[in-house]
Amino acid sequence: xxxxxxxxLFEDIPRFLVAQAGIMFxxxxxxxxxxxxxxxxxxxxxxxxxxxxxxxVASKEMVAFELTSPLPADYINKSMAVTGVDRAxxxxxxxxxxxxxxxxLSPARVFGFNPDGELFAGWTLSDGTLKxxxxxxxxxxxxxxxxSLGLDENRTGSIGGLPVTIVGTAEDVQSNxxxxxxxxxxxxxxxxxxxxxxxxxxxxxxxxxDLDCANSFKSRPLGQKNxxxxxxxxxxxxxPISYVLIRAKPGQDLGQLKQRLxxxxxxxxILTQAEIAAVTRNYWEVRTGVxxxxxxxxxxxxxxxxxxxxxxxxxxxxxHLREFGTLKAMGASNGVIYRIIIEQSLWMAILGYIPSxxxxxxxGQWTQMTRGIMILIEPSTAAAVLLLTVVMCMGxxxxxxxxxxxxxxxxxFKA
Amino acid sequence: xxxxxFKRFFGKMAxxxxxxxxxxxxxxxxxxxxxxxxxxxxxxxxxxxxxxxLTVKSGEVHLLMGxxxxxxxxxxxxxxxxxxxxxxxxHLLGEEITQFSRPHLAAFRLQHLGFIFQGFxxxxxxxxxxxxxxxxxxxxxxxxxxxAIELLDQVGLADRCxxxxxxxxxGQKQRVAIARALAGNPQLIMADEPTAALDSQNGxxxxxxxxxxxxxxxxxxxxxxxxxxxxxxxxRVTDLEDGKIVTKLTKAKPGQH
Numbered sequence: 255x256x257x258x259x260x261x262x263l264f265e266d267i268p269r270f271l272v273a274q275a276g277i278m279f280x281x282x283x284x285x286x287x288x289x290x291x292x293x294x295x296x297x298x299x300x301x302x303x304x305x306x307x308x309x310x311v312a313s314k315e316m317v318a319f320e321l322t323s324p325l326p327a328d329y330i331n332k333s334m335a336v337t338g339v340d341r342a343x344x345x346x347x348x349x350x351x352x353x354x355x356x357x358x359l360s361p362a363r364v365f366g367f368n369p370d371g372e373l374f375a376g377w378t379l380s381d382g383t384l385k386x387x388x389x390x391x392x393x394x395x396x397x398x399x400x401x402s403l404g405l406d407e408n409r410t411g412s413i414g415g416l417p418v419t420i421v422g423t424a425e426d427v428q429s430n431x432x433x434x435x436x437x438x439x440x441x442x443x444x445x446x447x448x449x450x451x452x453x454x455x456x457x458x459x460x461x462x463x464d465l466d467c468a469n470s471f472k473s474r475p476l477g478q479k480n481x482x483x484x485x486x487x488x489x490x491x492x493x494p495i496s497y498v499l500i501r502a503k504p505g506q507d508l509g510q511l512k513q514r515l516x517x518x519x520x521x522x523x524i525l526t527q528a529e530i531a532a533v534t535r536n537y538w539e540v541r542t543g544v545x546x547x548x549x550x551x552x553x554x555x556x557x558x559x560x561x562x563x564x565x566x567x568x569x570x571x572x573x574h575l576r577e578f579g580t581l582k583a584m585g586a587s588n589g590v591i592y593r594i595i596i597e598q599s600l601w602m603a604i605l606g607y608i609p610s611x612x613x614x615x616x617x618g619q620w621t622q623m624t625r626g627i628m629i630l631i632e633p634s635t636a637a638a639v640l641l642l643t644v645v646m647c648m649g650x651x652x653x654x655x656x657x658x659x660x661x662x663x664x665x666x667f668k669a
Numbered sequence: 670x671x672x673x674x675f676k677r678f679f680g681k682m683a684x685x686x687x688x689x690x691x692x693x694x695x696x697x698x699x700x701x702x703x704x705x706x707x708x709x710x711x712x713x714x715x716x717x718x719x720x721x722x723l724t725v726k727s728g729e730v731h732l733l734m735g736x737x738x739x740x741x742x743x744x745x746x747x748x749x750x751x752x753x754x755x756x757x758x759x760h761l762l763g764e765e766i767t768q769f770s771r772p773h774l775a776a777f778r779l780q781h782l783g784f785i786f787q788g789f790x791x792x793x794x795x796x797x798x799x800x801x802x803x804x805x806x807x808x809x810x811x812x813x814x815x816x817a818i819e820l821l822d823q824v825g826l827a828d829r830c831x832x833x834x835x836x837x838x839x840g841q842k843q844r845v846a847i848a849r850a851l852a853g854n855p856q857l858i859m860a861d862e863p864t865a866a867l868d869s870q871n872g873x874x875x876x877x878x879x880x881x882x883x884x885x886x887x888x889x890x891x892x893x894x895x896x897x898x899x900x901x902x903x904x905r906v907t908d909l910e911d912g913k914i915v916t917k918l919t920k921a922k923p924g925q926h
Contacts, residue, residue, distance in 0.1 A: 258803070581807070585807065
């Protein structure tokens with residue numbers, strides 16, 4: 255049978271295109287909001303996802319990956335002493351003030367880890383090698399943040415007065431919720447974390463009795479000695495660390511290992527990789543309200559789409575009222591007429607969905623490449639948006655269906 | 670009395686050949702008994718139809734005539750089961766449709782009735798063939814395209830199968846509408862002012878077509894019209910005025926004086 259729904263839809267191409275633009279706007283809005291929410295959520299714990307640890311030893315006060323209290327470095331040795339632990343590695347999470355080559359300041363997050371280690375850096379480098387950060391005052395930068403850091407072709411900057419030379423770029427590791435990520439050796443990261451700027455006030459009492467004071471600011475890089483830049487000092491057992499990453503021996507029961515680690519390491523919590531990632535994501539999505547805001551955006555997109563499609567369908571049904579009346583007069587059941595309207599709404603849904611998804615995927619790639627912002631559109635997200643679009647379009651057909659239901663077929667005899 | 674040119678209807682027949690409704694010997698396709706339709710608006714009543722009784726025999730072409738506002742289209746709507754009368758009964762093909770539920774009525778119309786409208790009521794987005802196919806599909810009849818082309822051929826439009834209504838003349842549109850009405854071979858065709866939107870030549874051609882289709886296949890055709898040009902093709906005329914039947918006239922057959 256010739257599809258009346260499809261033919262009605264394509265009867266007036268300009269009107270159809272305007273209608274599809276409305277649907278595409280709604281679908282894109284929902285997809286981008288969901289994509290940003292998922293991308294944001296994924297990115298907040300993406301560094302954790304790349305790690306290969308079975309368990310993470312964290313402070314009992316830890317709220318999220320980047321919001322935790324320090325642990326004694328000695329816990330690395332204590333961890334290794336626990337039965338069932340195959341390997342343990344330190345992870346430092348430090349905050350720093352980055353000064354780019356243009357002199358502009360920006361916050362930075364510095365992660366310190368053992369470049370010869372096996373448990374932390376599972377990400378891919380688009381340039382450079384992990385071993386390169388063994389050189390003092392070098393770091394790997396997360397892709398997409400070069401612009402934020404003001405990096406030029408020399409790829410240098412400083413943190414707290416200490417120089418930073420970028421020696422590599424890590425792909426797809428940046429959190430959308432955080433300052434730009436830098437990855438260094440434990441020693442370098444520790445030095446950047448401790449680097450600070452001192453201020454001192456020197457006052458001289460004048461003859462008049464007034465005080466003449468001068469406030470001096472001086473950066474105090476810890477590694478500087480007699481004007482020469484000394485290499486960062488090795489991590490000592492008294493230094494604070496952020497996490498201990500644990501790899502269990504093969505065949506170990508992780509539940510039991512957790513208990514043994516808890517006993518050996520007081521004031522800690524032991525989490526699996528999935529658990530610490532979930533805690534972090536939950537923090538950002540729920541406690542910061544970001545999830546609510548992005549979810550609200552997606553809901554608004556859904557409602558806008560429903561209103562747009564509803565108006566279009568209602569107008570279309572009104573335009574073709576005589577035709578629906580003719581069908582009813584001929585003896586078509588309400589079911590036949592509902593099917594036409596619903597088929598029309600489904601055509602609108604599909605034809606609005608496909609180009610919208612293409613636009614969103616392209617936009618997602620562009621934001622990832624240029625801004626480091628992830629709009630994550632996984633197959634499950636795409637399927638969910640398709641389902642939402644269909645529900646949105648079919649739901650909006652209700653008003654049109656009601657209009658046709660109330661239609662008096664005797665309308666057909668009115669000229 | 671209306672201004673219908675009965676001379677034209679009866680041609681050169683003698684006035685003595687006019688007779689009231691004959692005793693029905695043939696099968697009755699439509700029997701309407703004491704139909705009343707009253708619209709109430711607040712405390713006021715408007716009687717659209719008053720005690721209308723009508724019989725249409727199978728195989729005849731019956732005209733329902735009258736001036737504008739006489740109630741002829743309203744009566745057609747009731748006879749087609751599209752409107753429920755305030756009182757009275759309608760029997761179509763031996764079944765009392767006034768007792769039917771809406772879905773039952775719809776199914777009955779689909780099975781037994783074909784409609785032709787003043788404004789053609791074709792689906793503008795569909796081609797001529799597709800417009801006819803719709804009726805076949807609604808009735809669940811297979812090979813709709815082949816049968817649609819056959820019907821269009823019967824009405825002289827086989828070569829217009831792929832044309833949309835906008836590309837057809839008024840007369841051609843009405844022919845497509847007739848082909849659609851004939852889909853599935855319904856026993857009853859109900860037409861509302863089928864010539865009103867057509868010029869004299871096309872109007873007459875359409876009526877001749879309807880008459881020949883009725884006569885060759887034994888269908889009953891009920892036509893609402895105020896067009897006196899088509900009187901001569903009718904077997905019988907019922908004249909309606911102010912919601913009442915004022916005249917029932919039958920064309921005399923040779924030897925029935």
